[in-house]
Amino acid sequence: MKTRQRGHYSLRRRLMTAMGIGFALLLVIISLFLIGFTRNAANKSYDLLLAGAALSILEKVSYADEEIAVDLPHSALDILSLAPQDRVFYSLTTEDGELLTGNPELTSLAPQSNNASPQFTDDVFMDARVRMVHQSRNIITPDERKWVTITIAQTTIARDSHAFSLFIAALTGVAIISLIGMGFVWLAIGKALQPLAKIEDNLSRREPTDLTELQLQPPREVAGLINAINGFMARLDLARQQSEAFMADVAHQTRTSLSALQGHLSLAADAEDQTQMRRRLNRAADQAGRATRLTNQLLSHAMVIHRAENQAMTAFDLKKLVRDLISDMLRDTSLRKINLILDDEDIASEEAMTFGDQISINEALKNLIENAIRHGPETNEITLRLVQMGGGHISVEVEDEGPGIPEHQREEALERFKSLDIKANGTGLGLAIVKEVADAHNAQLNLKEGKKGGLLAQLVFEVQRLAALFILAGIGLIGGPWHQDAFADPTVLEIWGATDKSAFQPVVDAYMAANPGIDVSYTEILTTELYQRILNNDPDTPDIVMSSAMDLQIDLVNKGYAQALPEQSLPNVKPWAAWRSELFGYTFEPAAVIYHKPTFEGIDLPETHADMANFIRDNEDQLRAQIGYYDIRTSGAGYLLATQEARLSQQFFRIAESLGRAGVRVFCCTGSMIDATASGELKMSLNVIGSYALNATKDKPDLGVHFFDDFNPVMSRTVFVSKTADNRDWARDFVSFLLSDAGQSVISEKSGLLPISETHLRSNEASAENVLSIDSGRFVPIRLSIGLLTYLDRMKREKFLESWQEAVQEIN
Structure with missing residues (x-):
């Protein structure tokens, strides 16, 4: 009957594994090559954007009005916005190190030399890895030629993503080819292993006792295996012979001992008097003791061999084991004349940690002590000593x-059944057991002469240096660095926003109703003041920042004041109203013209921007000092709408000139223009935030709202979670609520603002009357992108405001 063998492995599988490892190593080598290749490929692609932007900016550098100036082209930053997730920084400097415009902190990374060709470098700026381009241009001034250098730094998110996608695509192709190769290897291995079937047949037909060598002519590649099998069978035959010899020795020793015992008992039974019987019974008792010791030693030897084969090893304290052994032996009353001494005072417990089988080591030490007792004098002194050895070892000496x-x-004394002291009636197994234990633990057994002339048996073990790992979790100290700021209230969500508090409060109330126990504190701040306070790291930085000045919000996010949110948890996110997963638009805010209805009763308002410029010019006297406009020098939303209108239409400055001739009046806020227009103080106001105007018509019947047919810029109030928010989880939850259907519904029905969700925008009463929709074509959204930084450039802003003020005739 065949016994089912377990633990089989597949030679084919092992060969395939080896080949697989080879292919894997090859893939690793190819991967290392691909990493560099794809990185260079991505850099070449995105470096073209950097170079194009740098060249576009340098082309706009000129000498005018006794100074070097640059009219930062919107196309330059638009080019860089093709990597939508990346932040961008730039600086324009002269060869003297003078900053003309841009980020002053970037000047320290500008090169010392001037080069008309783009030079690319990698560095870290504002805690982000950036790729930079440096390019110079020679500007002719009346006195000299002067080099001007543009430095543009762009974070590497897009190029890293591009490099990774190229890497994955290339590696996938190589992996597919490798899998095909592995398939051919599988077939080849199967063909090559067919000769092994003959070897299998030969071995399967053998008798269990047949350990003769295999007489086969195997393939050259398998010859080593056949030699190993033959060698193993030879060793197995030798082990069998040794086992048979051991069993024969055991049987002989047992029979001899039992026969002697039986002989003594028989003689005792035939004794003629009590004295003779007692003498023979004492001999029988001694023989029974020897038989018992022999049996115990045989069982102990078998136990040690079994535990060594099963590797019953654990870490333990050798010092404790020795002390426990001494304590057990001192309880034996038969050892009263034996003086057992323990010498371990110089060894600490942590120095005596070793790894092994405590039971086997205990048995070995017990055999050493019993040997010392058996072969020593009646008043024997036995010392058990622990000694610290060099090289991370410790020894136990008896x-x-x-x-x-x-x-x-x-x-010879270490061999089985070799007892050198015939008088002691030993079994010859004590030291053999100790030797087995030492071999099983890779320990060293040394037999030496002791200081008193007796035997010194030494077992040397390797010390296990165990390190304790203490994990301190959840421990805080008052005022310690892990505690939240004492002034921060974890149940109050701080929001700073430029939206009128009366308009936004319904959204706040709805959120608090949905989240009992959380208070929301909303502070209304003008857009430019809000921007400056965040930029200047106001110590009372809020959890959430909200503003209608999209360009200022982009600048704050670009400079690292926001934290990313998972977009998949934010519904109603529009592609044009989201940037870097950090800044999100939540309202639909078209620019509108508001007018005093009684004044224009029966008069058709202009349908296009060009018509508006003509209309104001034709009615200049009637409209003098009765047209309202944002003071774009102080109003963030007004400046944004003005710059975007200037981008979309060449009519912007024509309208500005017409406004100037008509004596336009400027205001800080939409509300002021709405009130003045509704009362008749103003006849009309341009570029007003449409949502406020539409909401105001409910209470102001003399107020009219007009949209152009050619285009109407649409901005969106934007929100981001501050990088230093004290209540990050609640802040993220609030942004999610703001963009959710519930939040958009509250915005549409209760706030007077227009929601960004197309579904809720269509259902809004004011929106339905005016057909407010991105799909209508009349409303052009201002896209959140790095391009909005164009008009925040110092020189660009100064020039734009100067041109605007000149057009409106230097207003005060």
């Missing part, structure tokens, strides 16, 4: 006052 073992007989 020293007695007995006769010892001559040096030439010490090897």
Whole structure:
């Protein structure tokens, strides 16, 4: 009957594994090559954007009005916005190190030399890895030629993503080819292993006792395996012979001992008097003791071999084991004349940690002590000693006052059934057991002469240096660095926004109703003041920042004041109203013309921007000082709408000139223009935030709202979670609520603002009357992108405001 063998492995699988590892190493090598290749490929692609932007800016650098100036082209930053997730920084400097415009902190990374060709470098700026381009241009001034250098730094998110996608695509192709190759290897291995079937057949037909060599002519590649099998069978045959010899020795020793015991008992039974019987019974008792010791030693030897084969190893304290052994032996009353001494005072417990089988080591030490007792004098002194050895080892020594073992007989004493002291009636297994234990633990057994002339048996073990790992979690100290700021209230969500508090409060109330126990504090701040306070790291920085000045919000996010949110948890996110997963638009805010209805009753208002410029010019006297406009020098939303209208239409400055001739009046806020227009103080106001105007018509019947047919810029109030928010989780939850259907519904029905969700925008009463929709074509959204930074450039802003003021005739 065949016994089912377990633990089989597949030679084919192992060969395939080896080949697989080879292919994997090859893939690793190819991957290392691909990393560099794809990185260079991505850099070449995105470096073209940087170079194009740098060249576009340098082309706009000129000398005018006794100074070097640059009219930062919107196309330059638009080019860089093709990498939508990346932040962008720039600086324009002269060869003297003078900053003309841009980020002053970037000047320290500008090169010392001037080069008309673009030079690319990698560095870290504002805690982000950036790729930079440096390019110079020679500007002719009346006195000299002067080099001007543009430095543009762009974060590497897009190029890293591009490089990774190229890497994955290339690696996938290589991996597919490798899998095909592995398939051919599988077939080849199967063909090559067919000769092994003959070897299998030969072995399967053998008798269990047939351990003769295999007489086959195997393939050259398998010859080593056949030799190994033959060698193993030879060793197995030798082990079998040794086992048979051991069993024969055991049987002989047992039979001899039992026969002697039976003989003594028989003689005792035939004794003629009590004295003779007692003498023979004492001999029988001694023989029974020897038989018992032999049986115990045989069982102990078998136990040690079994535990060594099963690797019953654990880490333990050797010092404790020795002390426990001494304590057990001192309880034996038969050892009263034996003086057991323990010498371990110089060894600490942590220095005596070792790895092994405690039961086997205990048995070995017990055998050493019993040997010392058996072969020593009646008043024997036995010392058990722990000694710290060099090289991370510790030894256990057993020293007695007995006769010892001559040096030439010490090897023989370790053999089974070799008892050198016939008078002691030993079994010859004690030291053999110790030797088995030492071998199983990779320990060293040394037999030496003791200081008192007796035997010194030494077992040397390797010390295990165990390190304790203490994890301190959840421990805080008052005022410690892990505690939240004492002034921060974790249940109050701080929001700073430029939206009128009366308009936004319904959204706040709805959120608090949905989240009992959380208070929301909303502070209304003008857009430019809000921008400056965040930029200047106001100590009372809020959790959430909201503003209608999209360009200022982009600048704050670009400079790292926001934290990313998972877009998949934010519904109603529009592609044009989201940037870097950090800034999100939540309202639909078209620019509108508001007018005093009684004044224009029966008069058709202009349908296009060009018509508006003509209309104001034709009615200049009637409209003098009765047209309202944002003071774009102080109003963030007004400046944004003005710059975007200037981008969309060449009519902007024509309208500005017409406004100037008509004596336009400027205001800080939409509300002021709405009130003045509704009362008739103003006849009309341009570029007003449409949502406020539409909401105001409910209470102001003399107020009219007009949209152009050619285009109407649409901005969006934007929100981001501050990088230093004290209540990040609640802040993220509030942004999610703001963009959710519930939040958009509140915005549409209760706030007077227009929601960005197309579904809720269509259902809005004011929106439905005016057909407010991105799909209508009349409303052009201002896209959140790095391009909005164009008009925040110092020189660009100064020039734009100067041109605007000149057009409206230097207003005060």
